[in-house]
Amino acid sequence: MFELLGIPPQALFGQLLLGLINGAFYAMLSLGLAVIFGLLNVINFTHGAQYMMGAFAAWLMLGYLGIPFWVSLVLAPIIVALFGVLLERLLLRRIYHLDHLYGFLLTFGLALIIEGLFRWRWGSSGQPYDNPIPGGVNLGFMFLPYYRGWVVVASLVICLATWYAIERTRLGAYLRAATENPTLVRAFGINVPRMITLTYAFGVGLAALAGVLAAPIQQVSALMGTNLVLVVFAVVVIGGMGSIMGSIVTGFGLGVIEGLTKVAYPPASNIVIFVVMAVVLLVKPAGLFGRTK
Amino acid sequence: MAEPLLKVSGLHAWYGESHILQGVDFEVGKGEIVTLLGRNGAGKTTTLKSVMGIVGKRQGKIVFDGEETVGRPSDFIARCGIAYCPEERGIFASLNVEENLMLPPVVKPGGVTIDEIYKLFPNLLERRRSQGTKLSGGEQQMLAIGRILRTGASMLLLDEPTEGLAPVIVQRIGEVIRQLKARGFTVLLVEQNFRFAATLADRHYIVEDGRVIDMIKAADVERSIDKLHEYLGV
Amino acid sequence: MTSRTFGFILLAAALVAPFVAYPVFLMTALCFALFTCAFNLLIGYVGLMSFGHAMFFGMAAYVCGHAIKVWGWPPELALLAGAAVAGALGVVTGALAIRRQGIYFAMITLAFSQMVFFFCLQAPFTGGEDGLQGVPRSPMLGGLLPIQNDTVLYYVVLAIFLFGFGAVYRIIHSPFGQVLKAIRENEQRAISLGYNADRYKLVAFVLSATLAGLAGALKAIVMQFATLTDVTAAMSGEVVLMALIGGIGTIFGPVVGALVIITMQNYLAATGEWVLVIQGVIFVVIVLAFRKGVVGEIADRWRAYTTRSSKS
Numbered sequence: 014m015f016e017l018l019g020i021p022p023q024a025l026f027g028q029l030l031l032g033l034i035n036g037a038f039y040a041m042l043s044l045g046l047a048v049i050f051g052l053l054n055v056i057n058f059t060h061g062a063q064y065m066m067g068a069f070a071a072w073l074m075l076g077y078l079g080i081p082f083w084v085s086l087v088l089a090p091i092i093v094a095l096f097g098v099l100l101e102r103l104l105l106r107r108i109y110h111l112d113h114l115y116g117f118l119l120t121f122g123l124a125l126i127i128e129g130l131f132r133w134r135w136g137s138s139g140q141p142y143d144n145p146i147p148g149g150v151n152l153g154f155m156f157l158p159y160y161r162g163w164v165v166v167a168s169l170v171i172c173l174a175t176w177y178a179i180e181r182t183r184l185g186a187y188l189r190a191a192t193e194n195p196t197l198v199r200a201f202g203i204n205v206p207r208m209i210t211l212t213y214a215f216g217v218g219l220a221a222l223a224g225v226l227a228a229p230i231q232q233v234s235a236l237m238g239t240n241l242v243l244v245v246f247a248v249v250v251i252g253g254m255g256s257i258m259g260s261i262v263t264g265f266g267l268g269v270i271e272g273l274t275k276v277a278y279p280p281a282s283n284i285v286i287f288v289v290m291a292v293v294l295l296v297k298p299a300g301l302f303g304r305t306k
Numbered sequence: 307m308a309e310p311l312l313k314v315s316g317l318h319a320w321y322g323e324s325h326i327l328q329g330v331d332f333e334v335g336k337g338e339i340v341t342l343l344g345r346n347g348a349g350k351t352t353t354l355k356s357v358m359g360i361v362g363k364r365q366g367k368i369v370f371d372g373e374e375t376v377g378r379p380s381d382f383i384a385r386c387g388i389a390y391c392p393e394e395r396g397i398f399a400s401l402n403v404e405e406n407l408m409l410p411p412v413v414k415p416g417g418v419t420i421d422e423i424y425k426l427f428p429n430l431l432e433r434r435r436s437q438g439t440k441l442s443g444g445e446q447q448m449l450a451i452g453r454i455l456r457t458g459a460s461m462l463l464l465d466e467p468t469e470g471l472a473p474v475i476v477q478r479i480g481e482v483i484r485q486l487k488a489r490g491f492t493v494l495l496v497e498q499n500f501r502f503a504a505t506l507a508d509r510h511y512i513v514e515d516g517r518v519i520d521m522i523k524a525a526d527v528e529r530s531i532d533k534l535h536e537y538l539g540v
Numbered sequence: 541m542t543s544r545t546f547g548f549i550l551l552a553a554a555l556v557a558p559f560v561a562y563p564v565f566l567m568t569a570l571c572f573a574l575f576t577c578a579f580n581l582l583i584g585y586v587g588l589m590s591f592g593h594a595m596f597f598g599m600a601a602y603v604c605g606h607a608i609k610v611w612g613w614p615p616e617l618a619l620l621a622g623a624a625v626a627g628a629l630g631v632v633t634g635a636l637a638i639r640r641q642g643i644y645f646a647m648i649t650l651a652f653s654q655m656v657f658f659f660c661l662q663a664p665f666t667g668g669e670d671g672l673q674g675v676p677r678s679p680m681l682g683g684l685l686p687i688q689n690d691t692v693l694y695y696v697v698l699a700i701f702l703f704g705f706g707a708v709y710r711i712i713h714s715p716f717g718q719v720l721k722a723i724r725e726n727e728q729r730a731i732s733l734g735y736n737a738d739r740y741k742l743v744a745f746v747l748s749a750t751l752a753g754l755a756g757a758l759k760a761i762v763m764q765f766a767t768l769t770d771v772t773a774a775m776s777g778e779v780v781l782m783a784l785i786g787g788i789g790t791i792f793g794p795v796v797g798a799l800v801i802i803t804m805q806n807y808l809a810a811t812g813e814w815v816l817v818i819q820g821v822i823f824v825v826i827v828l829a830f831r832k833g834v835v836g837e838i839a840d841r842w843r844a845y846t847t848r849s850s851k852s
Contacts, residue, residue, distance in 0.1 A: 056643050107828055113643040114589050115827050118784070121777055122823025129817035183408065189400040190409055197396045200358050201410035202384030202457070240654070243773055247651040250644060280662050287655035291636050294648065298639040 026155035036268020037168035045216030055116030061242025067224025097217030139232025253303020414458030576794035578751035584789030592653030598771030600753030626753020634745035671767030787833025
C-alpha cells in the first residue's frame with residue numbers, strides 16, 4: 014500500500030470523488046443562478062429551496078406513488094419548474110423594474126416560506142432515499158460506488174449540454190441577446206416575457222434536478238438547500254456570472270478544493286470556499302470569469 | 307393615394323414624466339420612402355420608437371396595415387411586419403455576425419434570403435464568425451440593416467443609418483436603401499443628414515417640438531430649400 | 541408632528557415601559573432595535589445592503605459571554621470587547637466586500653457571515669451546537685449597577701441603546717454623513733470631488749459592524765446565553781426584515797421594525813417553523829406592496845395630509 018503525502022489513497026480519492034459530486038451540485042446550481050440573473054436581474058435566493066423541493070418530489074413520488082428514481086429524474090424537475098413558472102408569473106414579474114436587492118429579498122422571503130412549510134409538514138430530520146444503483150467497483154486505489162460515479166458523469170453531461178444549448182444554438186442566441194438588450198429582442202418579434210418565464214423555469218428545474226441526484230447520497234430534508242445556496246453564492250462571486258463555462262469550471266473546481274481540504278485539514282473544509290472568495294476579491298474583484306460592468 | 311400602410315394620428319408619447327410627442331400626425335404609403343427630419347431633440351427617434359412600441363407610454367392612433375397597434379406590445383407589432391434598426395445599432399456582443407443576422411425571427415414569408423443579404427453586404431460574409439461588436443462602425447450598420455431584411459417585414463424603420471460613417475459607406479447604404487425600395491419595401495427613415503435623405507425619399511415630414519409641422523414632397527424640395535434650412539437650422 | 545416630538549413620545553414610553561411590560565421582552569426588543577439601527581446606517585445612508593450582519597451580532601455575543609463567564613470580566617469590559625471584535629471583523633470583511641457593489645455586496649457579506657457561522661460551529665470557545673449557556677449577570681461598574689435586577693438592567697440597556705441610537709443620528713447628520721449620502725447618490729461624482737469613496741464606505745461599514753456588535757454583546761448579557769442562532773443567515777435576514785418593516789433610511793423605522801418582529805416572535809415562540817413562514821410572508825408583502833415600511837408610509841401619508849390641509 015503506497016501513500017501520497019502521508020495520506021492513504023483510499024481516503025484521498027474518496028474525498029476527491031465526494032468533492033467532484035459536491036462540485037457538480039455547485040456547478041448546476043450556479044449555472045441556473047447565473048442564467049436567471051442574466052435575464053431576470055434577480056438573484057434567486059429560492060434556489061436552495063427549489064433544490065430541496067426536487068429531492069422531496071422524488072422522495073414523495075417514490076413513497077406515495079411508487080414512482081422509481083429514473084422517472085423522478087425527469088418528472089421532479091418538471092414539477093418544480095412548473096412551480097417556478099407560477100412564482101415568476103405571480104410574484105417575480107412585479108419587481109423587475111426595481112433595484113436588484115428587492116428580487117433578492119423577495120426570493121429570500123419565498124425561501125423562508127417554502128422551507129418553513131416543508132419543516133412544518135415533514136420536520137427537519139433527514140429521510141433516506143434508496144440508492145437506485147447499489148454496489149460499486151474496487152479500482153485498486155479506491156472503491157467507486159456506481160451511483161456516485163454515475164452522478165459525476167450525469168451532471169457533467171447536463172452542464173455541458175446546457176453550455177452547448179446556450180452558446181451554440183439558436184434558442185441560446187435568443188437568450189444571450191435578451192440578456193444584453195431585452196427591449197430590442199422583443200422589438201424583433203420575440204415574446205420576451207414568455208422567454209423570461211421559461212428561463213426561470215429552466216434554472217429552477219436544473220436546481221431540482223440536482224436535488225433529485227442528491228437524494229440518494231444525502232438525506233432528503235427540508236433544510237438540505239439552506240446552507241448549500243449560501244455556498245453557491247460564494248461560488249458565483251468567485252466565478253463571476255458572465256460565463257457559462259466559467260460557472261461549470263468554478264463549480265467543479267471548488268468542489269474538488271473542498272474535498273482535498275477535507276483530507277488535508279478537515280476543520281477548514283467548511284470554510285475553504287469562503288477563503289477562496291476572499292482571495293479572489295482581493296486579486297480579481299469581478300470574479301475569475303467575470304466581466305467588469 | 308390608396309389607404310396608407312402606416313397611418314399615425316394624434317400620437318402622444320411620454321418618457322417617465324416628460325411628455326415628448328404632443329400630437330404627431332403622418333402617414334406612409336406602401337412602397338414609399340419617407341423621412342422624418344428635424345433638429346436634435348425634436349422627437350424623431352421617439353416617433354420611430356412609438357411606432358415600434360418601445361416608449362414608456364403612448365396615446366393616439368397608429369394603424370399599420372389595418373391593425374391598431376397602440377396598446378399592443380412590441381413583439382406583436384414586429385409580427386405585424388414592422389422591423390426596426392435602432393440608432394445605436396444594437397449589435398449583440400455575445401453573438402457572432404451570423405447569429406446577429408439570424409436573430410430576428412421570420413414573421414412573414416417573402417423576406418430577403420441570407421445569401422442575398424451576404425451579396426448585398428459581402429463584408430458580413432467574410433466576417434460572419436466574428437463577434438458582432440468587433441466589426442467597424444460601417445459593418446455594424448450593415449449588419450443592423452441586414453438582419454431586419456430576412457424577417458419578411460414589409461416596413462423598415464431606420465434610425466439615422468448614416469450617423470458617424472465615412473462618405474463611401476453612406477453612399478453604399480443609400481444604394482442599398484434604393485434597392486430595397488425597388489424590391490417593394492416601405493421605409494421610414496430618421497435622418498440628420500438632409501443631403502442623404504433628399505436623394506432617397508419620396509416625401510419629408512418636418513418634426514419640431516414633438517409635432518409634425520410640415521410635409522415636403524421630393525419634387526418640391528428645390529422650391530422649399532429656404533424653408534427647409536430654416537426648419538433644420540443648417 | 542415632527543420626528544422630534546415623536547422621539548420624545550417614544551422616549552417617555554420607554555422610560556415607563558418596564559412598569560407595564562415584561563422587562564426581558566423590552567430589553568430584547570431594544571437590543572434588536574440597536575442592531576437594526578446599526579444595519580440601517582449602512583443601507584439607509586450608504587446604500588449598501590449587508591446580508592451578513594449576524595456575524596457581527598453573533599460573534600460579539602460569543603465574545604462578551606465568554607469574557608464574562610470564563611474570564612470573569614466585568615460586563616462593561618466584556619461589552620466593549622464584543623463591540624471591538626465585531627469592529628475588527630468589520631474591518632476585514634468590509635475591506636473585501638466593498639470591492640463589489642449592489643447585489644454582489646449582499647452575497648459577499650452573506651458568504652462571509654456563513655464562514656463565521658462555520659467557524660463558530662467548530663471553534664472551542666462557542667460551545668458548538670449547544671452554545672454558550674448560563675452567562676452570569678455580574679454587577680456592572682464595580683457593583684454600582686446591580687444588573688441582576690431586571691429593572692436596573694433595563695435602564696442600563698436603554699441607556700446603551702440611546703447611546704447607539706444617538707451615535708447613528710450624529711453620524712448621519714455630520715459632515716461625514718453628508719459625504720456618505722453623496723456617495724450613495726452618485727459615487728463617481730463624489731470620487732471626482734476628491735472623496736475616497738472606498739474609505740468612507742469602509743468606515744461606515746466598520747461603525748455599523750461595531751454597533752451591531754454592541755447590540756449582540758448586550759443581548760448575551762440580557763438573555764444570559766449566546767448560540768449559533770445569533771450567527772445564522774436567518775438572523776442576518778431578520779435584521780433586514782426589521783429594517784424593511786420599519787422603513788429603510790428612516791430614523792425611527794428600525795425601532796418600530798424591531799418591536800414588531802420581537803413582539804411577533806414572542807407570541808409565536810411556541811410554533812417554531814411558523815415564525816419563518818410568517819417572516820417570509822412579511823418579506824414578500826413588503827417588497828411587493830410597502831417598500832417604504834411602516835414609518836416611511838406613515839411619513840408619506842402625514843406629509844400628504846399636511847400639504848392638503850395647508851392648501852384648503
